[in-house]
Amino acid sequence: MSLIVAGRFTTFPAAEAAAQQLFQRGFVEEDVNLFFVNPRGQHGRHAAAHDLRTAGTAPPGNAHGATLGATLGAVAGAVAGVAIFTAFAASLPVVVLAAGIGAWLGARVGVFVHQRRSTTVHHEIVHHEWRDSGVLVAVHVCEGNQRDAAAVLREAGGTDLERASGHWQQGRWADFDPTTTPVPLGELNQQPV
Template identity: 35%
Template sequence: MSTIIAGHFQLQDEIEQARRALVDAGFTPDRISAFYLTEAGQHNESPIGGDHITSPGAKETPEGLAQGAVAGGAVGLAVGAATAPVTGPVGAIVGGLVGAHVGSLFSFSKMKDRGEHETGDVGAENMREPRQAGMLIAVAFDDRTGEARAVDILRGLGAHQIERANGNIVAGDWADFDPTSMPDVIR
């Protein structure tokens, strides 16, 4: 695995200028990769589309939905049963269904706001900013001086965000790039 420095630009012309500057600085052309990165959530990484099966920050929602439906259904059923002399058996059924629906709205309290800590083992994906969409150019190298040179070149050309990663760029293709991974932003 090599160290990779990547910079974000807005225009294709800026990417071509950065490619020329990196090659002129001695980086190997087949270890430079440039591509358009789509918005977070549009990478089609899961079988049903999107990036994740469940949204970060909403993974406790099914548990909240079940708890709320059970509690609300029980309360609604009790209220419906108490009014059964007036409404008949339909009151208990309708009371249970309405109570379950209202109780299921409790699941919203299990959703996380942006920046709120997650519980569980994963934890911080609701806290970090996702990788920015736009044109991305990346260069791979194996020597210690490569990082400083690449960062200086991309900064000098006005890269909006510069990040560090580990991976492999082969024949101009960042083979193990994961668009859903959180970037290690340098600047």
């Protein structure tokens, strides 16, 4: 894990100016990463359908439930079709045809029942996100120069200074997750350095 210090800027030109100031203070390009963070709730992060099903909060109309409903309906319809026409001593082709029609109708009813049940229950997934949108300037630092990087970011107009542990690979913060709560650099966010 790498130590990372980051600050938020409202525009790319302001973030680029901060990066230039970092370079002038001895930081190298491989240790500075600029990227845009979308507004809260717009990160395209959704829980996997499997996780939702196991938590009992499957979204309405999920494929797993519809498939199960169709399968159960098809089996029940086929059995009902065979039972009805066998009771009247129908020929084998008529019984097979009745089983097919019963399976088709049963599948339709099973899907309908599942969809009807799914739309009456509404589950909402809430993500609490604390990071504001903007251009984030992230700096790969060590214990010895983290305060210098934070001071440069703040002097350049950066806000919401934060500290993180993450994977820094090929000149960028590789495992950045915009939905995680940032760890503020409290003392540097409020006081002049």
